[in-house]
Amino acid sequence: MSTVSSGSEELAGLSTIGQSVVRRVAWRETALILLVAVIALGGLEIYLRVAEVPLYVLPPPSVIAVALYHEFGLLVPHILMTLFELVTGFAVGASIGFALAIVVTQFPLVERIVTPYILLMVTTPMIALVPLLILKLGFGPEPRIVAVALAAGPMVMLNSATGFRRTDEARIALARSFGASTLQVFLKIRIPQSMPMVIAGLTVGAIFGLLTAVAAEMAGGQSGIGTRLVYYSSMMQMPQFFATIVVLAGIGIGLHLVFAFIGRKLVPWTA
DSSP states (O other), X not given: OHHHHHHHHHHHHHHHHHHHHHHHHHHHHHHHHHHHHHHHHHHHHHHHHHHTOOTTTOOOHHHHHHHHHHHHHXXXXXXXXXHHHHHHHHHXXXXXXXXXXXXXXXXXXXXXXXXXXXXXXHHSOGGGGHHHHHHHHOSSSHHHHHHHHHHHHHHHHHHHHHHHHTSOHHHHHHHHHTTXXXXXXXIIIIHHHHHHHHHHHHHHHHHHHHHHHHXXXXXXXXXXXXXXXXXXXXXXXXXXXXXXXXXXXXXXXXXXXXHHHHHHHHOGGGO
């Protein structure tokens, strides 16, 4: 018993040391990223000031920061509208894409029929359909939600289907030899093993959905981040324009961090 307990204590100690090393490396990488950002922004600030570049061409980072501080209150309703369109459209598109991935990996005939249309949707910018959707659904959020769903769904479907096909066939054969059903194989083997690809598909789908939502708002909309971009650019208010772009970039980074966190929780061995 003493030997077993001492071995467990050694493993626990090694695990603690490993986690400590990982945290130190993460902090160093974060500090390096911040240092590069400070150098880049500081250099850009100095160059724009010295070269006397007009504000309507490219405002310095400090001016953009001031504009963001003053305009953020006005941007909040538009941010919420864009997030609503993104979340709603992404939920619909990702659900349909994931379900289609399950179907096409189980029925080869369905895959041969559906795949050409999925590839057509992937290669066709959904923003091109926005005017048609507006004519059909009006100027509310509905056409932008549909565009987001059409942009996100194929990304989730393709990545999920790829993940389902990369599962360990020997493990599946072993499960079937013990009488596992198709549903049990999917729930216990295919889905858990394919989660890294599924998370990657969700991440890409969310980013594509965000870009599509903003582009659809720019094409025709009454509210949203895209409408503010159009307004600021038409009024030549470049500090506010770039401040809105900073907000958009922050949302994109936030989406990536959210799905990275979900990935670490669902598939911790890939961290």
